[in-house]
Amino acid sequence: MGAPAAADGGTPPGRVEFPTRCLPAAAGPTTARIEVDDPSPGVGDTVTVTYRLDRTPPGPGPQGAFPAPTGRVLLGGAQTGEVPVSAAPGADPGGAAVTGAEAASPGSAGAGGSGVVMKGSFVVTAPGELTLTPGGYALPGGVCAVAGPSAPVARRLTVAPLPVMNLRGVALGTSYGEPGARVRVTGAGFTPGAAVTVAGRAGAAGTADRAVATADRSGAFGVELVVADRGTTGVVAYEGTAWSPERGARPQAYAVVEPTAPAGGGLTMTQAGAAITLGPVGYGGAGGGAGRIGTVTVVDARGAGAARWTLRGKLTDFTGPDGARIPGASLSWIPSCGGGGCVPGPPGAVGPEGAVLASGEGGSSTVDAAVTLRVPAYTPPGAYRAALTLTLS
Numbered sequence: 001m002g003a004p005a006a007a008d009g010g011t012p013p014g015r016v017e018f019p020t021r022c023l024p025a026a027a028g029p030t031t032a033r034i035e036v037d038d039p040s041p042g043v044g045d046t047v048t049v050t051y052r053l054d055r056t057p058p059g060p061g062p063q064g065a066f067p068a069p070t071g072r073v074l075l076g077g078a079q080t081g082e083v084p085v086s087a088a089p090g091a092d093p094g095g096a097a098v099t100g101a102e103a104a105s106p107g108s109a110g111a112g113g114s115g116v117v118m119k120g121s122f123v124v125t126a127p128g129e130l131t132l133t134p135g136g137y138a139l140p141g142g143v144c145a146v147a148g149p150s151a152p153v154a155r156r157l158t159v160a161p162l163p164v165m166n167l168r169g170v171a172l173g174t175s176y177g178e179p180g181a182r183v184r185v186t187g188a189g190f191t192p193g194a195a196v197t198v199a200g201r202a203g204a205a206g207t208a209d210r211a212v213a214t215a216d217r218s219g220a221f222g223v224e225l226v227v228a229d230r231g232t233t234g235v236v237a238y239e240g241t242a243w244s245p246e247r248g249a250r251p252q253a254y255a256v257v258e259p260t261a262p263a264g265g266g267l268t269m270t271q272a273g274a275a276i277t278l279g280p281v282g283y284g285g286a287g288g289g290a291g292r293i294g295t296v297t298v299v300d301a302r303g304a305g306a307a308r309w310t311l312r313g314k315l316t317d318f319t320g321p322d323g324a325r326i327p328g329a330s331l332s333w334i335p336s337c338g339g340g341g342c343v344p345g346p347p348g349a350v351g352p353e354g355a356v357l358a359s360g361e362g363g364s365s366t367v368d369a370a371v372t373l374r375v376p377a378y379t380p381p382g383a384y385r386a387a388l389t390l391t392l393s
Contacts, residue, residue: 016134018151020057022144028057030144032134034073034154041124042160049073051085051134053116056144069116071137074150078128078159082135085120127161165381167280168249170198170237173294174272176255179230186222187237187249189280190215194239198223201251202231206243230256250383267309268299269392276388281375289373293333296367298342298360298392308341308361313390314354318373321382326375328352328386333369342367350388357390 012033020030033052041047051071073083116139124130132155136145166189173184185198194215200207209232213223225235233255238248252275271294278289300309313333318326329351335344337358342365345356350371358367 014154015054016152016154018134019147020136020144021147022057022142024142026057026142026144027147029055030057030134031055032151032154034132034134036132036155036157038157039155040158040160043124043127043162045124046121047124047157048119048121049083049085049132051118051120051137053118053137053139056116056139067140069118069137069139071118072135073120074133074135075122076131076133076153077156078126078130079124081122083120083122083132085118087116087118124159127159130157130159131155132157162283163381165280165283166246166383168237168239168247169277169383170235170249170252171275171277171291172235172252172254175253175275176257177227179256180226180228181256182224182226183235183254184222185211185225185235185237186220186277187213187215188218188220188277189249190219190221190237191239192217192219196221196223196237196239198225198235198237199243200225200227200229200232200254201234201236202229203233207232227254227256232256267302267306267392269296269311269390270299271296271390276371278371278373281373281379283378283381289375291371291373293369293371293388296357296390298358298365298367300360300362300365304362306361308359309392310359311345311357311367311390311392312354313350313357313388314352315350315389316352316387318384318386320384321380324380324382324384326373326379326384326386330375331371331373331386333357333371335367335369337365337367339363339365341365 014035015033017029017031021027031054033054035050037048038045051073068087070086073085075081075083131153133153134151168189170185170187177183187196190196192215196213196215198211198213200209207229209225209227209229211223211225213221215221234251235254236243236248236251240247276291276293278291281289298309298311315328315331317328329349332349334347335357337344341362342358342360344358348355357369
């Protein structure tokens with residue numbers, strides 16, 4: 001038996017009738033209503049529940065002062081448990097102070113209704129349908145329990161599920177290459193065990209360059225893509241038959257170029273892939289997304305007597321959906337390098353003020369860094385991006 005509809009003779013929503021037995025000596029039907037302040041809450045929301053007694057079994061009235069009425073509302077469906085409810089001590093539903101026989105007791109209001117209003121609240125913990133059923137109650141002059149398995153369900157709430165975040169991302173081993181070059185593509189955040197298609201893009205259209213990989217148990221993959229189409233402007237990866245914002249990673253820029261002879265006698269820098277893909281962080285808890293910068297090669301051909309070179313980096317703030325931001329200083333790195341008298345910079349935050357990645361002199365040096373982004377708790381979900389600028393001087 002569910003709650004009667006409002007259209008049936010004007011019955012208020014959430015009103016049900018059920019048999020009750022009361023102590024010291026009373027039995028009969030109880031008519032009650034369950035009301036909520038939010039019929040469509042989300043997980044984590046607090047819902048206020050109102051338990052109204054419109055009619056109770058006949059019984060003796062209270063003698064002298066008495067405690068405030070109390071009761072409970074049973075939760076079922078997606079979330080189980082009970083919600084304690086109570087009336088304000090010494091107050092009727094209108095707020096006037098009452099004591100002794102003036103207050104409602106089992107049967108004191110008869111068919112006209114007892115007018116007792118009790119309230120409580122609970123926090124929603126699971127998505128799906130949630131039912132609210134009236135339970136037993138205690139009034140001045142008697143304690144009443146539901147006679148039978150349970151009372152009818154008085155309210156049904158629909159709890160929306162948490163939003164599903166697309167954490168898929170890819171990184172390229174290099175952002176450019178000659179026609180036919182093999183590009184190392186790595187990805188993370190995909191469905192474990194899913195087939196992943198890696199493909200070239202020319203603007204908004206796909207190219208014929210494709211490779212297929214399988215995501216491992218952590219949702220990561222690695223594959224080489226042969227980029228032959230000279231019109232390629234980017235590389236994507238996706239699950240399913242075609243790329244979509246829900247099941248694909250954001251395109252990463254790639255350019256097909258003709259080889260050029262390197263200039264000599266100066267100070268030059270090249271990087272194996274400019275994009276950095278950080279690991280996902282679960283919603284609700286603070287955590288760190290880890291990654292690495294693309295390896296930087298510094299060639300110092302200036303000759304003897306040249307000043308030491310310094311490689312610095314600075315980072316903008318991360319921007320996400322609806323203007324959400326994570327400060328750039330939340331990203332820290334641990335530099336490492338080798339060759340050419342290279343000395344790594346100190347570990348620490350990068351941010352807009354910048355930090356030294358490495359310094360050295362003469363010959364060829366390779367510079368790398370492990371990076372970690374500390375994400376504040378309850379940061380709005382979604383993909384966040386920032387620009388890391390490396391400057392060699």
